Amino acid sequence: MKEKITEFLAERIPIRSIETHVKKPLPKHINWLFSLGAMALFLLILQAATGAFLAIYYSPSPDHAYNSLNYISKEVPFGGFVRGLHHWGASAMVIVVFLHLLRVVVYDSYKAPRELTWIVGVLLLLVVLGFGFTGYLLPWDQKAYWATVVGAKIASTVPIIGDAIGRIMRGGEEVGAVTLTRFYAIHTIWLPWIAFGLVGLHLFLVRHIGSSGLPKNTPKDMDAGKPFYPDQLFEDSVAILILFGVLVVMALFVPVPTEEIADPTDASYDPRPEWYFLFLFQLLKYFEGRFEVVGTFVIPTVAILLLFLVPFLSRKERLPIHKRPVALTVTSISVLSLISLTILGLRSPRLDSTASTASEADQSKVHRSTDTEVFDFGLEEEN
């Protein structure tokens, strides 16, 4: 029976060449860090699946968004669980993709002939952050609303075209109904299509070129190791199951943080982005007045451009990280800065977000109405 089915399929689809392909041996000594890419892929699929269920009940309008999510959490069978998976899955995605990128850097896996795989990877990183930014507005609570107001202001500081970008992002002068539908469309249609297209290309390149394994002149490397199927696939599956287990526990026991419904008149609210944008938020505090653009535009743009150029900065052969002092130093400083800025951002005190009168708003040092500043962070109060 098995042979008959195999025969039937083999006459119609190239299963034999697929079989040879997936049984091709990978380099030896691949460890579990090489499962991070598969974990990222799993998370992308999990986000798409949970998001598809959320979209059945969610309503992207200021009048209904907040309540529809409340309804999902409290009334819909398994709604709170699915929402929890989607919420914590988003954070996991950022962590896993970041660790995957670090793995690629540490093992020198971006060098020729893998430059294009890396570039597509950087695009995927931006897409993942785009998912985070657009998704943050959808609950339409206070933090969602005001973080988007600040996000659009940051975009407006881009020289020359900034105003236009800010207006396109908001769909007008204010964050409102148009912004919400726009973000919803980007979050649920544009970005998923782009993400799955890029992942397809990424994986095609990975399979076509073959996995890098350890850097070449480590003594153990490069003899043929285990095949992708079944060995590596088994290890990937174990890593994915553990990750899924953690997410299930989080979704069951840690409620999704939600604030009051968005109040566009509450100018005293102290905005704060999701944790993975906190480093940027913290960075902005060090650049005031006319130097603001350095934090909002110059540093992020240079960092992203440099990230794209990473594979072209050195044409040397692949080496283990301890033999690459420059890469080791730059990577360590970057990672430590990101972590320190995030911790500083987490620890910076909140202004009183319950106050809502105009006079309290004045005292609170949050000046959203000025055109030149994203906002004044009230550094005097924090020091």
Ligand code: HEM
């Ligand atoms: C949604 C995001 C991503 C997904 C789903 C994904 C998926 C994968 C998978 C499944 C692999 C093969 C297994 C492995 O080596 O771990 C891989 C390899 C690779 N990825 Fe990604 N990736 C993503 C993001 C990134 C990012 C942000 C970068 C770097 C900027 C990157 C660069 C690479 C490179 C250079 C390889 C080849 C590694 C080698 O041959 O050893 N990827 N990716």
